[in-house]
Amino acid sequence: xWIVKLALNRPYTFIVLALLILIAAPVxxxxxxxxxxxxxxxxxVSIGWTYTGLNPEELEGRLTSPYEKALTTxxxxxxxxxxxxxxxxxxxxxxxxxxxxxxxxxxxxxAASQFxxxxxxxxxxxxxxxxxxxxxxxxxxxxxxxxxxxxxxxxDYATNFIRTQLITIPGAVVQSPYGGKQRxxxxxxxxxxxxxxxxxxADVLDALARQSVVMPSGTIKIGQSEYDVRTxxxxxxxxxxxxxxxxxxxxxxxxxxxxxxxxxxxxxxxxIVRQDGHRGVLISILKSGNASTLDVVKGIRSILPRxxxxxxxxxxxxxxxxxxxxxxxxxxGVIREAVIAAALTAVMILVFLxxxxxxxxxxxxxxxxxxxxxxxxxxIGETINMSRAE
Numbered sequence: 017x018w019i020v021k022l023a024l025n026r027p028y029t030f031i032v033l034a035l036l037i038l039i040a041a042p043v044x045x046x047x048x049x050x051x052x053x054x055x056x057x058x059x060x061v062s063i064g065w066t067y068t069g070l071n072p073e074e075l076e077g078r079l080t081s082p083y084e085k086a087l088t089t090x091x092x093x094x095x096x097x098x099x100x101x102x103x104x105x106x107x108x109x110x111x112x113x114x115x116x117x118x119x120x121x122x123x124x125x126x127a128a129s130q131f132x133x134x135x136x137x138x139x140x141x142x143x144x145x146x147x148x149x150x151x152x153x154x155x156x157x158x159x160x161x162x163x164x165x166x167x168x169x170x171x172d173y174a175t176n177f178i179r180t181q182l183i184t185i186p187g188a189v190v191q192s193p194y195g196g197k198q199r200x201x202x203x204x205x206x207x208x209x210x211x212x213x214x215x216x217x218a219d220v221l222d223a224l225a226r227q228s229v230v231m232p233s234g235t236i237k238i239g240q241s242e243y244d245v246r247t248x249x250x251x252x253x254x255x256x257x258x259x260x261x262x263x264x265x266x267x268x269x270x271x272x273x274x275x276x277x278x279x280x281x282x283x284x285x286x287x288i289v290r291q292d293g294h295r296g297v298l299i300s301i302l303k304s305g306n307a308s309t310l311d312v313v314k315g316i317r318s319i320l321p322r323x324x325x326x327x328x329x330x331x332x333x334x335x336x337x338x339x340x341x342x343x344x345x346x347x348x349g350v351i352r353e354a355v356i357a358a359a360l361t362a363v364m365i366l367v368f369l370x371x372x373x374x375x376x377x378x379x380x381x382x383x384x385x386x387x388x389x390x391x392x393x394x395x396i397g398e399t400i401n402m403s404r405a406e
Contacts, residue, residue, distance in 0.1 A: 171196025187307025
C-alpha cells in the first residue's frame with residue numbers, strides 16, 4: 017500500500033525509487049542463495065567410529081555408551097545426542113543449541129575423543145568428525161554402474177576418482193559412496209593345516225607384524241650420484257605376502273601360504289545399492305549451509321563430462337533426485353503467479369475505475385513489492401527457498 021500511496025502523492029519520487037529497485041534487484045537476486053529450505057541454525061557434529069569385527073551389541077556397550085557419557089561432560093551447548101551402532105561402526109550425532117559455536121564444539125569433541133581413546137578397546141582408531149547443518153540436505157545423487165565392472169571396482173572408482181573431483185565444487189558436500197565393496201587384503205587361516213603343522217594364530221599375527229614394517233631407508237651416495245635406497249620391509253604383492261615365513265618346525269620352514277589363503281578381497285558389505293536390477297554404487301551430494309542449491313547442482317553437472325574422461329568408458333554416472341528441478345519450478349511459479357496477479361488486478365482496476373493512471377500504478381506496484389521483499393531478504397542473509405516461493 018505504501019508504494020501505491022507514494023505513486024499517487026509523489027510520482028517523481030516513485031519513479032526514482034522504482035528505478036533503484038529495478039537496478040538493485042538483479043544484483044541482490046544473483047547474490048542470494050536459492051535453496052530447498054531456509055537456513056536452520058542448528059549445527060550438528062557427526063562422529064564416526066570404526067572397529068571392524070565387533071558386533072553391534074558389544075560395540076554399543078564398549079564404545080558408544082561410554083563416548084556419549086564423555087560428550088555430555090566435555091561438550092557445551094548440547095541440545096541432544098543421537099547414535100546408531102552397526103556391525104563394526106558407530107555413528108554419534110551431537111545436535112547443538114541454535115547459535116552455538118561450531119568451532120568450539122569441534123575442539124571439545126576432538127578433545128573428548130582423544131581423552132576416551134585410551135579407554136576404548138585396543139586398536140580403536142580415532143574417529144571421523146564431520147560438520148553439517150540441519151538445512152544441509154541431499155540435493156543430487158549419482159548412480160554409478162558399469163557393464164563388466166565388479167562392485168569392488170565401482171566402489172574404488174567412486175571413492176578415488178569421482179568423489180575427489182566432485183568436492184572441488186564450491187558449496188558441495190560429498191559423502192562416502194553407498195554400496196559396492198571396499199577392497200581389502202584378506203588372510204583366511206586354515207585351522208586344520210595350522211594344527212597339523214603346529215602353528216598358532218598368534219604365530220601368524222606376529223609374523224605379519226614382523227615382516228611388514230615401515231621404516232625410513234634414506235639415500236646412498238656412490239661416486240657423483242646419490243640414489244634412493246628401498247628396503248624390503250613389507251611385501252608389495254599378494255604373492256609376496258603369502259610367502260612370509262612363519263616358523264621352523266623340525267628344520268622345515270612353514271610359510272603363510274601353507275596354513276592360510278591370502279586373497280585380494282573386500283570387507284563385509286554393510287549396504288547394497290541396486291540400479292536397473294544390478295548392484296551399483298550411489299553418491300549423495302549435499303550442500304553446505306550457505307550455498308545455493310542451483311549453483312551447486314549446476315557446478316556438479318558441468319564437471320561430470322570431465323569426470324567421465326578419467327574413468328573407464330563403460331562406467332555410467334546417472335544423476336538422480338535432482339532437487340534443483342523443484343526449486344527452479346517453485347521460483348518460476350512465483351514469477352508466473354506474480355505476472356498473472358498483476359495483469360488481473362490491472363484489468364479489474366481499469367474496468368471498475370476506468371483510470372489508466374491508477375491501473376498502471378497498481379500493475380507496477382505488485383512486482384516492485386515482491387522485488388523489495390527479495391532485496392530485504394537478501395540484505396538480512398535469508399535465502400530464496402521453496403517454502404517462501406510456495
